[in-house]
Amino acid sequence: MRRLITQVGEWFDRRLQLAAPIREVSEHPVPRNTASWWYVFGSAALVVFLLQLVTGILLAMIYVPSASEAWSSLQALNHDVTLGWFIRALHGWGSNFMVAIVLIHMVQVFLFGAYKFPRELTWIVGVFLLLMTLGMAFSGQVLRFDQDAYWGLGIGASIASRVPIVGPVIVKLMLGGPIIAGATLSRFFTLHVFVIPGMLIGFVGLHLLMVLKLGINEWPMPGRLVKKATYATEYHELTKKDGAPFVPYAVWKDLFFAAFILLAVAACALYFGPFGPTGRPDPTIIQTAPKPDYFFLWLYALLSLLPPSMETPALLIGPVVAIMALLLLPFLSGEGEKSWRRRPIAVLTVLLIAVTLGTFTHLAGFTPWSPHMNAWSGDPVPQKFLHGTTALERQGALVFQVKQCRNCHSLGDAGGQRGPALDSVAVRLTQGQLIRQVIQGGGNMPAYGKNLSPAETTALVAFLQTLHPAGQAPARDASRAVAFEGSGENSSAVRPSSRP
Amino acid sequence: MSNENTFSRRGFFMKMGILFNGLVATALAVPIVRFILSSVTRGRANAYLSWVPLGPVSKFPEGETRLATFRNPYVMPTDGKTVDTACWVRRVEGDQFQIFAINCAHLGCPVRWFPQSGLFMCPCHGGAYYRDGSRASGPPERGLFEYPYKVQNGLITIEAGELPTPGAPTAALVGRKPPCAA
Numbered sequence: 001m002r003r004l005i006t007q008v009g010e011w012f013d014r015r016l017q018l019a020a021p022i023r024e025v026s027e028h029p030v031p032r033n034t035a036s037w038w039y040v041f042g043s044a045a046l047v048v049f050l051l052q053l054v055t056g057i058l059l060a061m062i063y064v065p066s067a068s069e070a071w072s073s074l075q076a077l078n079h080d081v082t083l084g085w086f087i088r089a090l091h092g093w094g095s096n097f098m099v100a101i102v103l104i105h106m107v108q109v110f111l112f113g114a115y116k117f118p119r120e121l122t123w124i125v126g127v128f129l130l131l132m133t134l135g136m137a138f139s140g141q142v143l144r145f146d147q148d149a150y151w152g153l154g155i156g157a158s159i160a161s162r163v164p165i166v167g168p169v170i171v172k173l174m175l176g177g178p179i180i181a182g183a184t185l186s187r188f189f190t191l192h193v194f195v196i197p198g199m200l201i202g203f204v205g206l207h208l209l210m211v212l213k214l215g216i217n218e219w220p221m222p223g224r225l226v227k228k229a230t231y232a233t234e235y236h237e238l239t240k241k242d243g244a245p246f247v248p249y250a251v252w253k254d255l256f257f258a259a260f261i262l263l264a265v266a267a268c269a270l271y272f273g274p275f276g277p278t279g280r281p282d283p284t285i286i287q288t289a290p291k292p293d294y295f296f297l298w299l300y301a302l303l304s305l306l307p308p309s310m311e312t313p314a315l316l317i318g319p320v321v322a323i324m325a326l327l328l329l330p331f332l333s334g335e336g337e338k339s340w341r342r343r344p345i346a347v348l349t350v351l352l353i354a355v356t357l358g359t360f361t362h363l364a365g366f367t368p369w370s371p372h373m374n375a376w377s378g379d380p381v382p383q384k385f386l387h388g389t390t391a392l393e394r395q396g397a398l399v400f401q402v403k404q405c406r407n408c409h410s411l412g413d414a415g416g417q418r419g420p421a422l423d424s425v426a427v428r429l430t431q432g433q434l435i436r437q438v439i440q441g442g443g444n445m446p447a448y449g450k451n452l453s454p455a456e457t458t459a460l461v462a463f464l465q466t467l468h469p470a471g472q473a474p475a476r477d478a479s480r481a482v483a484f485e486g487s488g489e490n491s492s493a494v495r496p497s498s499r500p
Numbered sequence: 501m502s503n504e505n506t507f508s509r510r511g512f513f514m515k516m517g518i519l520f521n522g523l524v525a526t527a528l529a530v531p532i533v534r535f536i537l538s539s540v541t542r543g544r545a546n547a548y549l550s551w552v553p554l555g556p557v558s559k560f561p562e563g564e565t566r567l568a569t570f571r572n573p574y575v576m577p578t579d580g581k582t583v584d585t586a587c588w589v590r591r592v593e594g595d596q597f598q599i600f601a602i603n604c605a606h607l608g609c610p611v612r613w614f615p616q617s618g619l620f621m622c623p624c625h626g627g628a629y630y631r632d633g634s635r636a637s638g639p640p641e642r643g644l645f646e647y648p649y650k651v652q653n654g655l656i657t658i659e660a661g662e663l664p665t666p667g668a669p670t671a672a673l674v675g676r677k678p679p680c681a682a
Contacts, residue, residue: 068580150582154608154663155624161667171665172540178548178662179585182578183539282581284569286602286610289623303607304625308641369626369638373612404617418626446628446636451618 025212026251029243031235033219035250038112040257041105042211046204047258048098051265052136053197055091063143065189067182067281070145074277089269092144095137097265099295102133107350110329113338114217116226120330122210125203127326132200134295139192141293145185146277151290153180155303162312180283215239216246220338227335289370298360304369305360368417371407375415382412389466396463399456403448411467419445426465426474433475434461548574548661554599557654560591565613565631568599573661585660587647588613588620590631597656600633601645601664608665611644620644641666 013019062081064073077084106126109115115123138156142149153175160174161167176183218238244250275293279285292300306314340347381397389397400406406415409422429437438457441447452460468474534541542548550573560566565588572583588600588611600620602610609624619636620629627638634643645664650657 066578066580067582068578151609151624154603157663158603158606158608158665158667161665163667167667168543168665169540171663171667172543173537175663176539177576178539178543178574179572179583180663181572181582182576182580186578280581282584283602283610284581284584284586286567286586286612288610290609300625304639306639308639311639311641370623371621371626371628373621373623402616404614404619407614407617407621441637444637446619446630448617450630 026247027245028212028215029239030216030246030250031218031238032242032244032249034216035244035253036219037253037257038108039216039250040254041101041108043254044258044261045098045101045105046208048094048101048261048265049200049204051094051262052091052098055087055094056193056197058087059091060193065143065186067145067185070143070185071277071280074144074146078274085274086269088274089272090265091140092275093265093268093272095140096294097261097268099133099137101261102130106130109217111340111343111346111350112217112220113226113340113343115330116336116338117228117231117330117334118214119210119217120334122207122214123330124327125207125210127323129200129203129207130326131323132196132203135196136192136200137293137295139188139196141296142185142188143192144275144277145281147279147281147285147288148276148290148292150180150281150283151288152292153184155290155292159315163316217338220340222337222339222341224338225336226338289373291364294361297364298357301360301364301367304367305363366417370416371418372416373407375404375406375410379406379414382414385411385467389463392459393463393466396459396461399452399460400463403452403456403460408445422464422467424468424472426468427472428475429464430475430477431461431465432477434464438464543662549659550661551650551657551659552661554587554589554649554656554658557591557595557651557656560589560597560656562591562593565590565615567613570658570660586610587658587660588644589656590633595651597649597651598633599647599649599656599658601647603645603664604640605635605642605644605664605666606638606640608663 009019059077062073062077062084064070074088077088079085109123109126142153157171157175157180160170163170172178174184174187175181176187215235218235279288291297303311303315337343381401386394386397400411405422408416408418409420410417411422413421415421425434435457437445438452438460439447439449441449448457465474552570552573554568554570559568567586568589569584569586572579572585575583586602588602590598590600592598600611604611604622604624604627606622606625606627609622611620611622611627611629613620618631620631620633622628622638622640625639627640628636629640629644630636632643633646635641647658647660649659
């Protein structure tokens with residue numbers, strides 16, 4: 001039996017002549033200390049990519065890339081086709097894992113100085129692989145053609161339209177027509193299934209080829225500097241003196257980690273299930289609060305928090321600067337220290353970016369900038385704010401509720417977070433300031449002057465003036481008493497501010 | 501000597517072959533590029549915009565703002581529900597209307613009208629607009645997009661057909677009657 005296998009193998013190899021090069025590649029010596037758990041992320045990304053290819057092909061056997069049928073074909077996958085939900089879940093979770101692993105791989109490569117000479121091009125190809133991975137994540141979200149996908153395309157079109165001069169052309173190219181419709185989904189299907197995967201396969205091939213040709217980056221030793229003149233000889237000596245064959249010396253860790261990641265994707269898929277689809281992509285259903293997928297949440301937060309005047313420049317220039325910085329990195333610091341122990345700025349940069357993205361992602365989880373669309377009808381004014389109030393003040397509480405102030409302001413921890421909480425607003429603003437703020441707005445608050453009658457405003461402000469902690473006096477205009485005393489006015493006019 | 505001649509003859513044929521392929525590729529590139537750009541060129545001829553009916557004037561009470569839907573004039577067979585579009589119709593008085601696009605002027609999310617507070621609010625990034633469509637607060641840099649409208653024989657029609665976006669000239673077109681600044 002064994003002889004037969006050997007004979008068949010030899011028959012093929014006489015014709016293919018691949019055995020020798022494969023053996024040479026797999027047994028090429030790598031520096032001994034690169035057989036580390038830190039060096040497993042690249043191969044893990046490749047394995048998840050293969051998982052995405054397989055599950056993607058499986059999904060394409062059922063999915064229909066048509067605006068009228070995509071949503072129902074996803075429902076069929078979720079509910080009718082045997083294990084369709086699991087394949088969808090694998091593909092969805094695989095996408096999240098892929099983005100995460102690619103980012104971790106990139107951080108590791110950056111901190112270990114692996115982008116330096118002679119691996120500059122490997123890094124540049126890697127930057128394009130990152131962009132393509134993000135492109136796959138966005139176009140994949142579009143193929144899950146639900147409300148989030150529909151309005152997400154609208155956001156994409158609105159951003160693209162802001163490019164000077166060619167903006168409208170880009171929008172029409174992106175949508176494939178005048179509106180988000182069938183042609184839009186079809187072209188994102190083309191991108192997600194043909195164009196980007198094709199480029200990904202080619203670029204992954206290049207990336208791997210260069211890893212093999214140039215050798216895996218050695219473990220960085222503090223003080224061992226990269227010099228273009230001597231690096232090649234030094235690396236060669238290192239692999240000769242302290243090297244070991246990649247197979248099996250280093251590969252077993254890659255194998256274990258890859259299997260662990262696949263298991264983790266499968267576990268998430270099994271436990272959490274597939275992503276969506278959410279509501280039908282019907283633009284006449286406007287009771288929706290679209291949100292992007294996890295890896296674009298930071299952008300969602302950023303778009304809410306940037307001052308309006310800075311938004312367009314930031315959207316258009318920001319990505320260009322970021323991509324240029326990544327592409328130029330190996331040319332700006334192609335030599336010198338590799339170890340992160342002696343590159344404090346590199347470490348701080350990574351930490352700063354991680355904390356920034358993490359904070360924005362966290363904020364996008366509860367969107368404090370969005371009005372709570374139903375806070376006014378859902379949460380009544382808490383009783384404690386109404387105890388011992390006058391009829392006018394209660395009328396004010398009613399105005400407060402009905403005019404939907406709580407869509408943006410919280411009271412007793414219920415309501416929107418767009419504006420400040422009003423539990424103790426009377427301590428911060430005097431009666432005059434409250435009236436002015438309500439009528440004229442300002443500081444990101446709309447003006448309600450046209451929408452409130454004078455009686456309503458009086459009642460509302462009377463209620464707002466009761467909102468101060470028990471032991472704390474409300475704010476008062478100190479100049480007012482002086483002004484009235486000086487002019488000999490009736491002292492009853494000072495009443496609101498003369499309360500202790 | 502004769503060897504060199506043969507070599508240069510072959511070299512000439514190779515160059516001619518490359519040139520021939522280049523010519524064919526250029527000729528083929530014309531229809532390919534035209535196909536790719538078709539969605540842009542068709543839009544440039546304004547073929548996407550036309551007048552669509554919103555319904556009788558009597559559907560919209562004076563002084564109120566109501567949701568209306570219309571079917572986008574340009575339809576492809578696979579569009580499904582996506583060609584149904586919503587818009588907000590504000591009947592100021594008589595035959596005087598304001599017809600707002602559903603899309604927020606910030607990034608296109610669907611704005612909702614709250615008659616109690618007299619505001620349009622956007623669920624995405626917190627944009628808010630007054631009843632006349634002008635910007636009230638939040639990230640939008642301008643007021644809501646407005647569709648041009650006509651009232652004929654008690655019927656409202658609007659000129660629509662393109663997704664209004666902050667940067668596109670169609671946005672400028674539909675916003676050509678800017679609402680009074682607040």
